[in-house]
Amino acid sequence: MIKAILIDDEPLARSIIKEYLQGFPEIEVMDECNNGFEGVKAIQQHQPDLLFLDVQMPKINGFEMLELLEYTPAVIFTTAFDEYAIKAFETHAIDYLLKPFSKERFSKAVQKWLNSRTQNTSAVQAQSLSDTNINHADEQHRIVVKNGSNIKIIPVQEVSYIEAYDDYVKIFTKDAHHLKKKTMNYFEKVLSASDFLRVHRSYIVQLSQITRIEPFEKNNHIALLKSGAKIPLSRSGYLKLKEVLGI
Amino acid sequence: MLRNYISFRKAVAGYLGWWLFWIFVQTLVLHRLGLSWQIALTDAAISNFLLALVGIATENTYRFYNPGAGNRIQRLLYAITLSFAYIYALQFVLAKVFEQNLNYLQFLDNSLPLRYMIALLMIALMTVTSWLFYFMKEQYDNTQRKEEAEKLVREAELSALRLQLQPHFLFNSLNSISALAGSKPEEARKMIQQLSDFLRGTLKKDEQQLVQLADELTHLQLYLEIEKVRFGHRLATQINCDETALTKLLPSLLLQPLVENAIKFGLYDTIENITIGITAKVDGTNLHIQISNPFDASTSRPKTGLGFGLTSVQRRLQLIYARQDLLQLEQKENTFTATLIIPQLA
Numbered sequence: 001m002i003k004a005i006l007i008d009d010e011p012l013a014r015s016i017i018k019e020y021l022q023g024f025p026e027i028e029v030m031d032e033c034n035n036g037f038e039g040v041k042a043i044q045q046h047q048p049d050l051l052f053l054d055v056q057m058p059k060i061n062g063f064e065m066l067e068l069l070e071y072t073p074a075v076i077f078t079t080a081f082d083e084y085a086i087k088a089f090e091t092h093a094i095d096y097l098l099k100p101f102s103k104e105r106f107s108k109a110v111q112k113w114l115n116s117r118t119q120n121t122s123a124v125q126a127q128s129l130s131d132t133n134i135n136h137a138d139e140q141h142r143i144v145v146k147n148g149s150n151i152k153i154i155p156v157q158e159v160s161y162i163e164a165y166d167d168y169v170k171i172f173t174k175d176a177h178h179l180k181k182k183t184m185n186y187f188e189k190v191l192s193a194s195d196f197l198r199v200h201r202s203y204i205v206q207l208s209q210i211t212r213i214e215p216f217e218k219n220n221h222i223a224l225l226k227s228g229a230k231i232p233l234s235r236s237g238y239l240k241l242k243e244v245l246g247i
Numbered sequence: 248m249l250r251n252y253i254s255f256r257k258a259v260a261g262y263l264g265w266w267l268f269w270i271f272v273q274t275l276v277l278h279r280l281g282l283s284w285q286i287a288l289t290d291a292a293i294s295n296f297l298l299a300l301v302g303i304a305t306e307n308t309y310r311f312y313n314p315g316a317g318n319r320i321q322r323l324l325y326a327i328t329l330s331f332a333y334i335y336a337l338q339f340v341l342a343k344v345f346e347q348n349l350n351y352l353q354f355l356d357n358s359l360p361l362r363y364m365i366a367l368l369m370i371a372l373m374t375v376t377s378w379l380f381y382f383m384k385e386q387y388d389n390t391q392r393k394e395e396a397e398k399l400v401r402e403a404e405l406s407a408l409r410l411q412l413q414p415h416f417l418f419n420s421l422n423s424i425s426a427l428a429g430s431k432p433e434e435a436r437k438m439i440q441q442l443s444d445f446l447r448g449t450l451k452k453d454e455q456q457l458v459q460l461a462d463e464l465t466h467l468q469l470y471l472e473i474e475k476v477r478f479g480h481r482l483a484t485q486i487n488c489d490e491t492a493l494t495k496l497l498p499s500l501l502l503q504p505l506v507e508n509a510i511k512f513g514l515y516d517t518i519e520n521i522t523i524g525i526t527a528k529v530d531g532t533n534l535h536i537q538i539s540n541p542f543d544a545s546t547s548r549p550k551t552g553l554g555f556g557l558t559s560v561q562r563r564l565q566l567i568y569a570r571q572d573l574l575q576l577e578q579k580e581n582t583f584t585a586t587l588i589i590p591q592l593a
Contacts, residue, residue, distance in 0.1 A: 009514070010419065011479045016426035034481075035518045058518045059543075080418035099422035 002027045002114075003046055007039040007062070008054040008078065013099065017052050017078065020106045027110070034058075036065035037151055044149075048073050050113065055079040055088075060153065064144040066091060067180075068151065074117075076109055140190045143171060145178035152178065156195070160209045160227050162187055164202035174227060197244060199223065199237035207244065266299045286351060293340055298366060301333055302373045309377035326374050330367040334359060337366075400566060413507075416473075417442075423477050438476055445469040449500065457496040460527060460534065464488065467502050467525075474510055481514065483522045492527040495534040497589045498567055504556035505538045505585050512583060513540035534589040542583045557585070 004027050006014045014032050021027055027050065031042040035058045043051070051073050055062040063084075066072060077088045080099040088096045094116075095109035143154045154173060163170045164184050171178045188198045198204045205223060212224040213233070221238045223231045233241060273291035278284055305325075338359065345351045420442055427435035448466045464486070475482050506523065513521040524539040557574070564573040568590055575586045 009481075010423065010477050012423040012426040012477065013419075015430065016422065019426070019429050037518060056515065058515050080415050080422065099418050100425040101422075 003030045003048040004050040005031050005042050005048040006052045007033040009034050009057045020103050036060040039065050040068050051075045053077055055084045060144050068146045145180050161205040199241055200232055200234045203231050205231055266295045270295045298369055305373050306377045309381045322374050326371040329370050333366050334363050420473055441469050441472050456499050458499045460495050461493040463502055481520045485522055485524050487526040489528045491529045504560055508556045509538050509540035512542050516542045532591050536587040539582050539584040541581050
């Protein structure tokens with residue numbers, strides 16, 4: 001038995017997938033979700049093998065939802081937007097179906113996955129899903145994080161600084177911090193270069209949060225933030241910071 | 248930049264040539280009147296050099312201040328005054344140069360009225376030329392600006408057309424129809440009908456045309472029906488329209504982009520069911536239409552300006568009514584409201 005979950009905010013879009021899936025009796029639809037929030041919950045609960053995922057959905061989009069998953073099933077994107085295709089394949093999606101799609105096209109996508117599955121290659125494919133859009137230079141306006149079952153959307157201007165934390169990063173806001181399984185390099189890339197600066201191997205700060213720069217021990221400097229946090233600056237970080245602040 | 252530079256050099260060369268020509272003519276004339284070549288040349292050079300200076304001053308004056316087409320008297324007074332100033336300067340300089348030559352001084356004195364007349368003609372000519380040049384330049388700049396503005400309007404119209412085609416709306420609707428075709432063929436047929444009517448309505452309407460609110464609402468209803476099929480129970484609408492408002496006029500296809508924006512904003516910014524509110528009433532000589540949708544103030548993306556839909560609506564209103572304040576947007580708590588004010592022209 002293969003477990004699948006459908007995530008799309010349009011009920012009819014889900015019903016056509018269900019209809020097409022009747023041709024695959026070995027695939028059972030465990031749940032249908034209206035949005036990414038429901039999706040995250042359902043995926044934790046059912047541990048599906050396969051996702052049919054829309055991109056544009058309320059609050060968080062399909063890509064952002066994938067980032068929140070601890071394990072990632074195989075994904076077939078279904079969307080009317082062809083501009084996400086490249087990004088979808090960068091996440092190693094199995095296929096990308098453009099609405100409206102025919103039964104033949106749909107079956108081909110599912111069959112392709114079923115075949116690769118028997119050859120046991122899909123596990124590798126799915127692994128890299130969480131590293132979505134690392135190659136995407138487009139700036140992010142918000143970061144989606146999850147604390148337990150609580151999903152939170154943080155606008156980037158509320159981020160005070162980001163600290164490396166083993167395989168994770170800690171994202172500090174005014175009054176809280178959140179863990180996210182991403183790399184410092186990823187955030188250095190996607191955060192606006194005019195607002196954020198990597199001042200240390202383990203720290204990225206939002207420039208507008210800096211209130212003071214002070215010498216620290218000999219030859220070293222630290223930055224004081226509005227929140228009161230003290231961020232160590234590496235030598236090159238200090239030079240970069242001096243340059244962008246024009247001092 | 249380069250072109251300006253070249254034409255500036257050409258202009259300077261032409262100007263120099265012009266004055267060298269007059270120096271040559273004046274030298275010949277003065278020699279004929281009995282002055283020696285040397286004196287004639289000096290006199291001509293000084294006279295024309297001073298006139299050239301006056302010319303440069305005139306050109307500069309008109310570059311920065313153009314009195315406009317009607318102001319002939321001012322131009323004439325300008326020329327007369329400058330001619331006097333020129334004659335005094337000329338007399339002063341020539342008298343200094345030929346201090347010892349009494350014959351020449353006598354000749355200078357006698358010839359002053361004639362010199363004055365020539366100077367007046369020259370200066371008047373330069374005044375008119377400068378004025379004409381800058382007047383034409385201004386006209387040309389105006390035409391350029393107008394063409395620029397018209398080009399912008401055309402581009403906006405093209406984008407608006409492209410927007411009307413709404414590919415995502417179309418593809419998602421077709422996907423819904425595809426789903427219905429299997430399970431509920433009757434409803435699929437109905438949705439095809441609505442979609443066709445909506446698209447036909449969008450295509451045939453002229454953007455400049457004024458239509459009655461009742462017609463616009465009928466068109467909008469088609470759009471809303473389709474969106475409701477797509478989004479199911481998540482989307483509800485509440486339309487409150489005063490009887491008197493129904494016959495009022497507004498530019499066609501103005502409401503749909505606003506409602507589309509409200510639906511997009513409302514549906515993608517919350518996960519709850521939403522209600523889009525549309526109210527219309529008459530206020531004095533204006534038609535007031537409000538479109539409201541819920542949104543989540545805490546997670547909404549920072550707004551970097553109006554979406555394209557709203558911008559094009561605002562632009563159209565500005566083109567038709569020449570006013571900037573006819574579309575007002577307001578975010579209050581968790582409701583976003585767009586208010587349209589449509590003046591009713593008598």
